[in-house]
Amino acid sequence: MPESVTITDNRSGDSVEIPIVDGGVDAGAWKKLLGNVWFADVGFTQTAATQSAITELDGDAGILRYRGYPIEQLAEKSTYLEVAYLLIYGELPTPEQYEAWKHEITYHTFIHENVRKRFMEGFHYDAHPMGMLVSAVAALSTFYPESKNITDEQVRDKQIVRLIAKMPTLAAGCHRFSVGMPFVYPDNALDFSSNFLSMMWKIAEPHYRPDPVLSRALDVLFILHADHEQNCGTTAMRIAGSSHTDPYSATAAATAALYGPRHGGANEAVIKMLTEIGSIDNVDAYVASVKEGKGRLQGFGHRVYKNFDPRATIIKTIAHDVFEVTGKNPLLDIALKLEEVALADDYFISRKLYP
Template identity: 50%
Template sequence: MTETQKSATLTLNGENYELPIFSPTAGPDVVDIRKLYAQAGVFTYDPGFTSTASCDSTITYIDRDKGELLHRGYPIDQLASKSHYLEVCYLLLYGELPTAAQLEDFETRVTRHTMVHEQMHNFFRGFRRDAHPMATLVGVVGAMSAFYHDSLDVTDPWQREVAAVRLIAKLPTIAAMAYKYSIGQPFVYPRNDLDYAANFLHMCFSVPAEEYHVNPILSRAMDRILTLHADHEQNASTSTVRLASSSGANPFACIAAGIACLWGPAHGGANQACQEMLKE
């Protein structure tokens, strides 16, 4: 955002307070109120952040009225049709689309980290079989901080990057394990010869007793679903992760907090409600 020559004047108890106005690269102008309490002794009241931006970000822009979703300036329809999920992950993390060499390196790093620590298998067995999968995800993702001690410092850019790659790589494995555990089937290890979406489907639906071939149409559909859900700006779970990380908590604990928020029926839980409605 850049500061403009414009400003807003707030009159309070006969006193005028000049508030700077910033212009973002996309979206409406914003009024900077950071010094308002110090100068005027008042707070603003905006439940739900309906008119408040909590940070300066160039990652995602959403205009709900126009049905517009941009990742780093790229329209989501272009990314969904011409790209794939891991390429979009790279775009969100690093700010630009990768070269062929950069994409190959990133895909290799993700693929080589899809397995979880073997002791985490025992952790799953502490849950009831009928536990909600989000409850399992909250517990297991939070427990990653007990296994990967070299990427816990949220203030270290390199450790944050390592944690991000590990989370992207291992969350499909953990989600598939949660599903398999709930239906009483054995865990399926990830396969490095499959792409990201196909590997997730294979871990969810294959069994040791027979060969399983991932339907390429379903794999592509899953990849697009992941792409469409990759980032949704300042939503509830994103705000939760940012709030948790502001205390210096490790990345795995912060993401676990975000998953707990996503569980809510007014957020990600709405998807579950839609599925149940369709079944009915």
């Protein structure tokens, strides 16, 4: 017998039985019975805006899967471009499909010169790189007016390739502008992540060749952050896209959401907090001040994960490989001490505030 719920309007005695399908119920039946009664769910914590088979997230169990594949498996065995293909098309690519996909992405990494010269270089010298990126992504729609033809599958696929290929170029360009360094063109002899590192850190080398450990670490980070169900950025993009705007404008909306301190900007807040703490010797006092309500412990607690974040476990592992190449950052010692103190304190454990 199918599972269902029954809703009764105690004012009239009328009832409606609603079948539970894929863990959800149809709001249309609620509307028929209670047309003038609204379901208040400000944070969308219990509201499904669509049906999707892309990502499965179980916050209580600390599980994240893309198209049924555990995130741990993909981080160990796949590349970011393979995972991007998986998320978009539903299956991992065959070797032939993967080579064609890599070629398409690699040869769309360049941006129009006017994006750089007439637009990006017009920002104030101290502009935040994320603010620049939001604007630069939106500006691409003016260079590809055919992208507004969103009903054409071939046109849509072309914009998907362009967005994946050009986003590292734009992001690296925005960063280098913000620190007063010249723009670096893509090097199509490099793989996706190595190319991004080249555009970020190249100084005067004829050919920048990043350490393979660093390239792989970045690739894994891209995999871990490729999708996360309908989070803030995805919601912003879907809402903008529902108006049938072009993909660049919709992506700019998602990027704007990512800029916020309660979404992607949370990472920046962690760095600021660690810098403010300054030393391992100050950790205990800082934690005590947080417990007194005088501040927040950035990077602890997650809106969805109430056990542990599986991505954090993977990042911690690859971080050790990275620091063997780069040496340890002093802020890492502070972060590890914070983790040690918080995980030994019932104040944080009882509130399920895990790193």
